[in-house]
Amino acid sequence: MSDQEKLDWKSEFTGEELQVLRSALPQAVHACQDRSARAHTEYADPDGHQYIYGNGMARGVPKDLQPLLKDLSSYREESVSGTRRTLMFVGEALVFPMRVGKKMPRNHRRIRLNYLPDGRRELLRSTSNAKYREAGLFEIPAAHTPDDEIAQLSDVVRMLREFTGPVTLFPAYYSSTPFSVGTIFWGPARLSGNYLEFTNPERLTYQKAPTAGQPKQHKPRAAGGFADGERPRTQAKLRPRPESRKGSS
Numbered sequence: 001m002s003d004q005e006k007l008d009w010k011s012e013f014t015g016e017e018l019q020v021l022r023s024a025l026p027q028a029v030h031a032c033q034d035r036s037a038r039a040h041t042e043y044a045d046p047d048g049h050q051y052i053y054g055n056g057m058a059r060g061v062p063k064d065l066q067p068l069l070k071d072l073s074s075y076r077e078e079s080v081s082g083t084r085r086t087l088m089f090v091g092e093a094l095v096f097p098m099r100v101g102k103k104m105p106r107n108h109r110r111i112r113l114n115y116l117p118d119g120r121r122e123l124l125r126s127t128s129n130a131k132y133r134e135a136g137l138f139e140i141p142a143a144h145t146p147d148d149e150i151a152q153l154s155d156v157v158r159m160l161r162e163f164t165g166p167v168t169l170f171p172a173y174y175s176s177t178p179f180s181v182g183t184i185f186w187g188p189a190r191l192s193g194n195y196l197e198f199t200n201p202e203r204l205t206y207q208k209a210p211t212a213g214q215p216k217q218h219k220p221r222a223a224g225g226f227a228d229g230e231r232p233r234t235q236a237k238l239r240p241r242p243e244s245r246k247g248s249s
Contacts, residue, residue, distance in 0.1 A: 009132045009188045009199060012168060017072060017090055024068035025172045026184050026206035028097065032060035037178040053178050054099065061097040062088065069095075093170045104175040104183040111173060111196045128169055128191040132199040171196065172204070181206070 010018060035045070036056035045056075046063050069075045069088060077086040088095045100111050169189050173196075175182035187201035 009168075010202075012093055012188075013090065014074075017074060020069065020072055021090065021095070021186075022202075022204060023207070024065060025095075025097065025186060026204045028061050028065035028068060029057075029172075029174050029176070029184055030181055030206050030208075031064040032057055033176055033181050036060055057099050057176060061099075062086075065095075065097060089167075093168050095170050095172065097172045097174070100173050100175055102175060102177050102182075104185075108183070108185055109198045109201060111198070113194050113196060128189060128196075131168065132188045171198075 013021065036053050045060060066077070066086075066088060069090065072090060074091045076089050078089065079086050105111060170186060171189050172184065172186040174184040184204040184206070185198070185201040186204060187198045189196045189198050191197075
């Protein structure tokens with residue numbers, strides 16, 4: 001098996017799973033963005049919760065993603081003990097949406113995680129994916145940050161501590177502001193220091209689903225040249241010649 005085949009992580013999913021995930025992940029991000037960008041009174045969270053923008057996206061995207069994945073036979077949810085949160089699995093892949101900030105880092109294959117405590121860092125390192133890893137790609141000394149906690153990662157850590165089966169961490173990470181969604185990527189991740197390192201992350205594109213009952217819009221056909229194209233035609237008529245003035249010479 002070639003090195004490229006070893007790094008082809010898409011074989012972890014069936015054709016149907018890939019098709020659904022590629023469509024559902026950007027749809028969930030954009031659906032939550034549509035609510036989170038508004039004032040708190042218009043947020044319309046399914047559970048009636050109201051959050052500031054960053055927390056609204058972190059907590060809202062999984063809620064929008066769950067109903068889009070539930071029809072997959074390999075989909076399941078695991079409750080996080082001590083919380084009302086659930087994590088989503090497709091087969092043995094833990095699909096975890098996460099916002100990386102206002103802009104996608106220039107190196108989108110190496111995402112820095114701020115406020116990651118040492119205990120959680122060690123646990124994520126021991127359980128993160130090492131199957132799809134390019135040797136020598138990320139040999140950079142680990143950076144250290146203050147031991148603060150980030151809520152989104154705590155859910156993953158708790159689940160990985162309790163889940164004994166083989167798990168491959170597949171974050172779907174995106175940048176966004178209250179004005180728009182930026183780039184969306186997803187792929188297998190490995191924790192190194194305060195960074196999540198991704199192997200061959202795939203960019204996801206958002207396609208807006210047509211609204212039910214909305215008439216289909218037809219693109220205008222380009223005209224072939226000057227005075228060409230469809231337009232109403234009228235019969236040309238000559239105006240009668242004016243009568244000559246009396247007494248004119």
